[in-house]
Each structure stands twice: as C-alpha cells, then as structure tokens.
Amino acid sequence: MPHYIVTGGAGFIGSNLIKDLFRANPGIKITCIDNFDPFYPADIKQFNIRELKDDPHFHFLYCDLATTSANELAEMITEPVDAIIHLAAKAGVRPSIQNPMAYQQVNVIGLQNLLEFAKQKKIKQFVFASSSSVYGINDHFPWKENETLLPVSPYAMTKQAGEMLGHVYSKLFDIRFIALRIFTAYGPAQRPDLAIHKFIKAILRDEPITMYGDGSTSRDYTFVSDIVSGIMAAVKYDKTDFEIINLGNNYSIPLKELIKTIEEVIGKQAIIEQLPEQAGDVSKTFADITKAKTLLGYDPQTNLKGGIAKFYEWFKKNEDIVLRN
Numbered sequence: 001m002p003h004y005i006v007t008g009g010a011g012f013i014g015s016n017l018i019k020d021l022f023r024a025n026p027g028i029k030i031t032c033i034d035n036f037d038p039f040y041p042a043d044i045k046q047f048n049i050r051e052l053k054d055d056p057h058f059h060f061l062y063c064d065l066a067t068t069s070a071n072e073l074a075e076m077i078t079e080p081v082d083a084i085i086h087l088a089a090k091a092g093v094r095p096s097i098q099n100p101m102a103y104q105q106v107n108v109i110g111l112q113n114l115l116e117f118a119k120q121k122k123i124k125q126f127v128f129a130s131s132s133s134v135y136g137i138n139d140h141f142p143w144k145e146n147e148t149l150l151p152v153s154p155y156a157m158t159k160q161a162g163e164m165l166g167h168v169y170s171k172l173f174d175i176r177f178i179a180l181r182i183f184t185a186y187g188p189a190q191r192p193d194l195a196i197h198k199f200i201k202a203i204l205r206d207e208p209i210t211m212y213g214d215g216s217t218s219r220d221y222t223f224v225s226d227i228v229s230g231i232m233a234a235v236k237y238d239k240t241d242f243e244i245i246n247l248g249n250n251y252s253i254p255l256k257e258l259i260k261t262i263e264e265v266i267g268k269q270a271i272i273e274q275l276p277e278q279a280g281d282v283s284k285t286f287a288d289i290t291k292a293k294t295l296l297g298y299d300p301q302t303n304l305k306g307g308i309a310k311f312y313e314w315f316k317k318n319e320d321i322v323l324r325n
C-alpha cells in the first residue's frame with residue numbers, strides 16, 4: 001500500500017485531503033506533518049484531524065519544516081515514501097506584507113528542506129500547493145498557466161519562487177514536481193481568515209462585515225472537495241516531470257454577489273462596512289481550467305450556492321469550536 005506525506009495536513013485543505021485519500025484508498029498510510037502554526041488557533045487544527053488520530057494508518061509528525069533539515073526529516077521518516085503532497089505554508093496575502101521574512105522562511109526554505117529530503121530518499125512524486133495569487137497584475141482573463149507573472153505580495157512571490165524551486169529539482173534530481181495554482185478554496189474547515197467563513201461568523205453575531213472596495217472585486221471561488229479531487233489526480237499524474245496547473249472553478253464571482261448568496265443561504269442580511277481596497281490584493285481572479293481538465297481529468301462539481309450551503313451546514317454543526325475561536 002502506498003505511503004504519502006501530507007504537509008500542512010492539520011489545516012483546511014490538508015485535513016479535507018487526508019480524509020478523502022483514506023476514503024478513496026483504504027489501507028494507505030499517511031504521515032501528516034504540521035506545526036500548528038499560530039496564524040489561526042491550534043484548537044481548530046486539532047479539531048480538523050481529531051477523527052484521524054485513532055487510525056493506525058495515520059501518523060502525525062509535529063515538525064516545523066522551516067527549521068528541519070532533510071537529514072532530520074530522514075531520521076524521523078524511515079519508511080519508503082511514494083509521494084509528498086506539500087500544503088504546509090504561511091498562507092494569506094495581507095499578513096505577508098507585515099511579516100515577509102517569515103513567509104520566505106516557511107514557504108521557500110521549508111519547501112527546499114522537503115525537496116532535499118525527497119532528493120535524498122529518491123521520492124519521485126512531489127505535489128505542491130501554489131496559488132492563483134502568483135498571476136498578480138494581469139487582465140488577460142481567464143488566466144492560463146503560461147501567462148507572465150507579476151505578483152503583488154510577498155506571499156505570492158514565495159509561491160512563484162516555490163514553483164521555480166520545484167522546476168530546478170525536477171530537472172536536476174529526477175523529481176516529478178506538479179505545482180497546483182489553487183484559486184480561493186472554501187468549504188468545511190475553511191480558514192477563519194477567509195471571506196466566506198469570516199462573513200458568516202460576523203453575520204450570525206450581528207457584527208458588520210468588511211467589504212474592501214465597492215464590491216466589484218471578484219474571485220474564482222472553488223469548493224474544497226473539487227480542489228482535493230485535483231490534488232488526488234496530481235498524485236497519480238505521471239506523463240511529464242514538471243507541470244503547473246490551475247485548480248479553479250472557472251467562474252469569477254463579484255464580492256457583492258458573494259455577500260448576496262451568503263445572505264440567501266443563511267437567511268439573514270449582512271451589515272456592510274465599506275473600506276478601501278487593500279494593498280497586495282488583486283481585483284479579480286479567474287482560472288482557465290483547460291489544462292487541469294486535459295491532464296488531470298479535473299471537473300469541478302460544486303457551484304457557489306451549493307458550496308456555501310455545505311459550508312454553512314458544517315459551520316452550524318461545529319458552532320462550538322468555530323465561534324469560540
């Protein structure tokens with residue numbers, strides 16, 4: 001049975017991925033690496049993986065990838081590894097402007113520690129969570145993977161650097177490196193700093209939601225199980241040794257429409273506080289997903305309203321932990 005390493009596995013996308021990997025491949029082994037980075041409460045991350053901890057095929061490794069060398073990793077992980085799925089990162093555009101060095105340390109040096117480990121252990125398959133933010137300033141919508149990249153935040157720049165680091169290791173050390181440019185993921189366990197989660201929490205608490213700009217900025221919101229299906233297909237992909245692939249939904253939804261859809265789903269109106277657009281944010285993201293369809297058979301299934309309804313169901317079911325944090 002295969003053995004996969006999932007880094008950032010206690011986080012939003014990682015915990016959803018691990019559950020789906022176990023569902024799709026009973027008997028596989030997963031080593032989950034996470035350091036419960038304080039970007040949002042460790043309580044939430046512990047909660048995300050609570051059901052997994054008793055599974056004998058699940059092994060949790062508490063480890064900071066930014067400060068753990070390949071040799072140290074090799075001492076801790078002695079069994080053969082079939083693939084690494086690297087999702088651990090300092091996420092978030094705005095906080096990266098406040099603390100750029102930490103983003104560099106985790107998102108670039110942390111990735112390189114893991115690539116060195118893959119090189120040492122001869123692990124062929126390496127899937128990397130890149131981001132739509134690498135496109136930056138670019139109005140050729142929908143974005144294709146071969147666009148010129150002009151990132152506008154330290155976070156985005158570290159993701160672009162990660163893609164290039166992967167290219168180097170794929171060329172020099174025979175590692176298959178698949179970078180997936182993820183477009184705004186949402187769904188159960190969504191990070192509390194992201195719009196849909198933040199908005200629903202504020203509306204339920206009768207607090208105002210912050211709308212940056214006039215509501216016309218738009219995002220290609222992608223339901224987490226669709227992202228996870230793309231990641232799982234990338235783990236199996238073996239036609240070439242380096243690819244960059246968009247994982248989006250191919251719909252760009254304006255912020256005003258997002259808020260209206262949330263109001264419809266939860267049956268309550270938002271109090272909107274309008275503030276100027278934020279530095280580091282781009283005004284629109286919109287994925288061309290032709291390449292993902294062709295190479296990975298990727299076919300996103302969830303529309304915005306259906307996806308928000310599923311997130312809201314998860315939110316209500318887990319209100320205790322979600323509202324406490």
Ligand SMILES: NC(=O)c1ccc[n+]([C@@H]2O[C@H](COP(=O)([O-])OP(=O)(O)OC[C@H]3O[C@@H](n4cnc5c(N)ncnc54)[C@H](O)[C@@H]3O)[C@@H](O)[C@H]2O)c1
Pocket residue numbers: 007008009010011012013014033034035036037038039045063064065066086087088089090091092106110129130131132181182183184185186191
């Ligand atoms: N959620 C999105 O919309 C989105 C969009 C584009 C790209 N991404 C990328 O996808 C990946 C997963 O994102 P997410 O939304 O699940 O974020 P998340 O913050 O929920 O998950 C990331 C996990 O990585 C862990 N981590 C951080 N630093 C670490 C370190 N030094 N060592 C070990 N573990 C560490 C965190 O504790 C966390 O559990 C990230 O790489 C992110 O940049 C996410």
